[in-house]
Amino acid sequence: LGDESLTLTLSVRWDEARDRAERALAVAQQASAHAEEGFARSVLGLVLAYLGDFESAEAHLTEAIRIGEDLQRPEDVSRAYVHMGEIRRLRGDLAGALEMMAAGLDAARRLGVEASYGRYFALNAAEDEFELGRWDEAQARIDELEGASLTWSETVLRLTVSGQVAAGRGEF
16 A cells, blocks of 8 residues: 555655555554554655645654664665655755755665665755755765766756756856
């Protein structure tokens, strides 16, 4: 149910995604399946944010982070930080999103998943830096990833932010 909810979220089918995430959470809580509860809360938090319920969204994600930390589930913790950053962006709080990317990167390092999640946090932070007008900082983050083995989505994000910085500087 949690995976189905995430898929529906990526398909912009918010009401269906919310239904699945709420069902996933209820089933996980009834079964005392804490890892599944954390995942369901992470997805539900993202869905609720897109539906405009930011307070509930952040509460679910805060709990998802706590559960992931308690169970030492690096991917779940990282995913929840990514979602928390997205909530902050949706609220127009780019500085808060940048803080979430820094906290997520710290958690990824501490939990041993910097190689997989660290680049994603760094690239999202670069985008936040650009949007905040901190172009030098954004470019520095981009430059740190020069030669890194990136996924296709990371490559797209890196090139997009780099292009935005260059265009902003008139370096066409």
